[in-house]
Amino acid sequence: MSREGPGHSPIRFGKYEVARHADGKPMLLGSGSTGNTYKAVHALLGTTVALKVVHENLAGDPEVKQRFLNEARAIACLKHPHIAQMVDCDEADGVLFYAMEFCDGGDLEKLAASRGPLPEETVLHLARQAARALAHVHDQGYLHRDLKPSNLMLAMVPGKEEANLKLIDFGLVKNLHQASGLTQRGQFRGTLLYTSPEQLREQTLDERADVFALGVTLWFLLEGKLPLKNNSEEVTKQRLSGKNLGTLLPKRIHPAVRALLTEMMQPELKRRVRNMHIVLTGIDECLVQMHRTGRALVGSPRFEKLPEGSAPARSRATTAPHLGTTTRAAGATASRRGAAPGHGTAGTMPPIPPSSTQTPANATPVPAAHVNAAPPPQTAPDARPPRPPAGAEARPAPSPKMGIRVIQQPLAAKFDMVEEREDAHGDLGRTFYARRSSTGDMVQLTQIQRSLAADSQVVRGLEEMVVQASRCDGVYVVRPNSLIKFTDHLVLIEEMVDGLSLLTVLKARQKLNLLEAASVLYQLADACDLAMSAGLNSLDLAAHRLTLQFPHMMGARISGREAQKLLSLPANQWPPFILRVEPDYEAAFMGMETDLPCRFARLLYHILSGLPVPAAAMGGRAGYISGLGEEANRLLGKVISGELLLPDCASLLMRLWQMESLPAQALTAHRNRTRHA
Numbered sequence: 001m002s003r004e005g006p007g008h009s010p011i012r013f014g015k016y017e018v019a020r021h022a023d024g025k026p027m028l029l030g031s032g033s034t035g036n037t038y039k040a041v042h043a044l045l046g047t048t049v050a051l052k053v054v055h056e057n058l059a060g061d062p063e064v065k066q067r068f069l070n071e072a073r074a075i076a077c078l079k080h081p082h083i084a085q086m087v088d089c090d091e092a093d094g095v096l097f098y099a100m101e102f103c104d105g106g107d108l109e110k111l112a113a114s115r116g117p118l119p120e121e122t123v124l125h126l127a128r129q130a131a132r133a134l135a136h137v138h139d140q141g142y143l144h145r146d147l148k149p150s151n152l153m154l155a156m157v158p159g160k161e162e163a164n165l166k167l168i169d170f171g172l173v174k175n176l177h178q179a180s181g182l183t184q185r186g187q188f189r190g191t192l193l194y195t196s197p198e199q200l201r202e203q204t205l206d207e208r209a210d211v212f213a214l215g216v217t218l219w220f221l222l223e224g225k226l227p228l229k230n231n232s233e234e235v236t237k238q239r240l241s242g243k244n245l246g247t248l249l250p251k252r253i254h255p256a257v258r259a260l261l262t263e264m265m266q267p268e269l270k271r272r273v274r275n276m277h278i279v280l281t282g283i284d285e286c287l288v289q290m291h292r293t294g295r296a297l298v299g300s301p302r303f304e305k306l307p308e309g310s311a312p313a314r315s316r317a318t319t320a321p322h323l324g325t326t327t328r329a330a331g332a333t334a335s336r337r338g339a340a341p342g343h344g345t346a347g348t349m350p351p352i353p354p355s356s357t358q359t360p361a362n363a364t365p366v367p368a369a370h371v372n373a374a375p376p377p378q379t380a381p382d383a384r385p386p387r388p389p390a391g392a393e394a395r396p397a398p399s400p401k402m403g404i405r406v407i408q409q410p411l412a413a414k415f416d417m418v419e420e421r422e423d424a425h426g427d428l429g430r431t432f433y434a435r436r437s438s439t440g441d442m443v444q445l446t447q448i449q450r451s452l453a454a455d456s457q458v459v460r461g462l463e464e465m466v467v468q469a470s471r472c473d474g475v476y477v478v479r480p481n482s483l484i485k486f487t488d489h490l491v492l493i494e495e496m497v498d499g500l501s502l503l504t505v506l507k508a509r510q511k512l513n514l515l516e517a518a519s520v521l522y523q524l525a526d527a528c529d530l531a532m533s534a535g536l537n538s539l540d541l542a543a544h545r546l547t548l549q550f551p552h553m554m555g556a557r558i559s560g561r562e563a564q565k566l567l568s569l570p571a572n573q574w575p576p577f578i579l580r581v582e583p584d585y586e587a588a589f590m591g592m593e594t595d596l597p598c599r600f601a602r603l604l605y606h607i608l609s610g611l612p613v614p615a616a617a618m619g620g621r622a623g624y625i626s627g628l629g630e631e632a633n634r635l636l637g638k639v640i641s642g643e644l645l646l647p648d649c650a651s652l653l654m655r656l657w658q659m660e661s662l663p664a665q666a667l668t669a670h671r672n673r674t675r676h677a
Contacts, residue, residue: 014092016040016051016099032171034064039102049087049099050168059095067171072098074142074173076642077602077613079595082133084153084166105154105163108221112149117224120254121290126152127218128283129165132427134214135276137167138176138207139542140602141612145172145205147213148194149220176206176612192232197239197267207275214279215264216245222253242267256289280427284449404463404483404490411486413437415445424545425492428452428462428586433496443481446492446585453490462585466492468536469583476527477539478582497580499549500563502607506543508567511610513627514660516571520548521604523579525649528596531581532648538584541599543606547580600649601639604656613640632659 011018011026019027019039027039029050035058040051058064075086075098089098108126112118118126130152137144144151146169154163196212199205220226227248228235238245246262253261260282266272273279407414415434424431425446434445452458466480481493502520506512512520524546531539540546550566566574602613609625624633638644639652646652657664 011038012043013040013051013053013095013097014090015043015088016049016097017043018051019048034058034068034171035097040099042099048102050084050102051097051099053097054095056095065096068096068098071170071173073641074170075100077640078137078140078142078170080133080136082129082165082167083136084155084168100168101155101166103153103155103166103168105156107150107154108152108217109149111154112221112224118221120222120257121287123218123221124257124283124286124290126165126221127214128280128427130167130214130217131276131279131283133165133167134210135280137173138210138276141176142170143174143176143205143207144170144210144213145174145199146191146194147210147217148191149217152217174205192235193226193228195235195239198269200236200239208269208272211264211273211276211279212266214276215261218261219245219249219265222257223250239267254286254290256286260286277422287451404459404485406485408487411447411489411491414486415443417445418442424582425585428492442496444494444496446494448490448492453485459490462492465536465538465583465585468531468534471534472536473530473534474526475578476523476581477531477536478580480583492585494582497547497549497582499547499577499580500566501544502546502548502579503542503544504563505548505567506607506610511627512571512607514608514656515662517604517607519571519577520579520607521653524581524603525600525653527579527581528600528649531583532596536583537596539596539599540582540584541596541603543603545582548577549580550575550577595642595645597646597649597652598639598642601636601652604652605636605640628656629660632656635659 017040019041021027028036029039030037035052035054037050037052040049041047042049054064054068072086072089075083076089079085084101084103087099087101089096091097130147134144134147144167147167151167151169153166153168155166156163194213194216196205196209199209216226227245228238244262244267245265246258249258249261260279263271263273263282264279273282414437416437417432417434419433421431421433421444424444427449429446429448429452431444431446434443435441436443448462452462463483466483469477470479472479478494478497481495484491484493514521524541528539528541531537605613605625608627625636628636635644635652635655639646
């Protein structure tokens with residue numbers, strides 16, 4: 001690793017060379033307590049990255065090194081369109097560094113500072129992307145703990161005047177089961193202005209700490225400032241007073257938005273919004289109500305990347321004033337203790353155009369398609385395939401048999417909604433158990449969000465996933481029935497699945513050993529491998545979405561008493577069951593690519609340890625499971641971290657089985673029980 005010398009010699013960290021300004025100074029994007037973040041270029045590939053480097057004087061501190069590695073490992077396992085992706089991690093001459101996706105649109109703190117308060121609809125669309133990212137972080141068992149505008153970046157969409165939101169800076173990431181307001185040394189770290197009351201009280205934290213921080217962040221974007229000065233004594237006093245920040249929101253903000261922010265910033269935990277999935281529902285309601293009251297924007301704001309150093313004229317005459325480009329000089333505007341600031345240069349937001357631009361299939365640009373109060377068109381989607389994003393191949397045409405059926409009647413004429421299923425298909429829409437009026441049989445029905453149903457690329461991606469799911473062999477994957485466009489809704493019809501959720505089993509048992517879990521794991525591995533062979537790489541492997549279905553119950557809903565009876569028995573005494581796995585249709589419009597063997601390994605870790613995968617388990621050498629031997633732990637860690645890529649899930653299960661010297665006939669018995677089910 002070379003350092004800066006006379007004549008501005010290159011500064012290199014491994015394969016990366018730090019970029020420089022015209023005056024020769026290194027492009028420092030941010031500075032935190034543990035390291036600096038630079039704009040850098042890969043020496044061989046020429047690709048631009050954001051390079052975070054540990055301070056040299058802290059390189060020998062074991063705690064700093066462990067915290068840095070935990071951050072890097074957590075980022076490496078969080079694969080999401082709205083989280084900046086890790087591309088490399090290495091050590092050179094004793095100094096740790098990692099390279100991340102470079103975001104060239106600037107952070108939201110600079111955005112608000114340059115153009116003042118943002119339009120409400122723009123803020124809500126930014127909020128939706130941030131909430132999606134945080135929901136993914138929480139679903140993987142982590143808390144961010146340092147959410148603020150400077151940790152939300154904009155990445156320009158190539159060839160378009162659009163940008164995607166990216167969550168960065170996981171320096172304070174914590175396992176949800178171990179999260180508190182303090183670090184190991186008992187020091188509070190974070191950004192006080194965005195900190196929840198329970199974090200200041202040094203209490204155990206959950207998802208609601210990030211919900212509170214997102215609420216304050218949205219306030220900042222709506223107002224261009226916060227109601228409190230950055231005075232630690234004043235902020236601490238306000239947070240611990242029990243007074244809701246929502247009471248200080250200006251009256252000009254739409255009532256629905258004010259109500260949502262008030263619930264997100266409740267000082268009492270029991271009154272605050274519970275999780276990000278509920279926040280996402282609230283955002284949708286706000287957009288619908290704003291449209292009905294005429295507060296929604298006419299078109300979608302566009303972002304235009306400017307050459308570095310340019311500064312367009314600032315004007316308040318348009319709906320969306322220009323945003324001047326700003327760059328952070330070395331040592332200037334350093335972040336607060338414990339933060340790793342955003343990177344990249346800010347773009348510009350020209351006036352609102354008369355019509356929105358097309359949304360790419362593999363991204364959710366700012367803002368997403370409008371939520372329309374009027375029903376979607378009754379005709380089938382445009383027959384011409386939409387132009388794919390730059391550099392992407394066109395999607396193959398879906399099978400005509402699984403095309404969208406059009407019924408010139410409202411949904412209520414064909415189906416009766418019986419019970420809503422919370423958090424079924426995420427942001428895709430609301431899911432219900434519904435009864436078909438003509439036959440009386442029960443199905444699972446998802447009403448696709450109108451904003452998504454109006455987007456031809458989203459619908460096309462959904463059609464493709466429906467085709468892939470319908471091709472899955474066996475009984476494990478829940479296959480779709482049909483896509484139907486009614487006069488008021490586009491709906492996805494699936495078979496109704498009821499039984500015992502895997503999460504319920506884990507809560508009752510805490511954890512299972514490999515032999516106990518064999519039936520579940522065998523079926524799960526088979527489901528994943530069959531899905532991959534059908535081209536379906538997005539299955540929902542969250543424990544609460546996996547269902548153990550008992551055929552002996554003849555399709556009846558499982559009662560609490562029946563569930564208790566089953567859970568009181570050893571797993572090998574249960575009647576035959578079938579594990580049902582649902583496709584992750586949300587991936588159709590989020591552009592999520594998933595490595596199923598890696599996700600299978602992470603769920604296996606959860607089952608065997610009783611806890612979601614912690615940050616320490618991402619390196620392949622940590623996250624020890626007491627019920628497994630050393631060799632099996634190493635293998636599982638390598639698959640989870642991505643160090644070892646496997647072609648299928650069955651091979652991982654068989655290797656673990658052999659490493660643990662378990663009897664082969666035990667697995668054969670589980671196969672036979674599955675066939676009898």
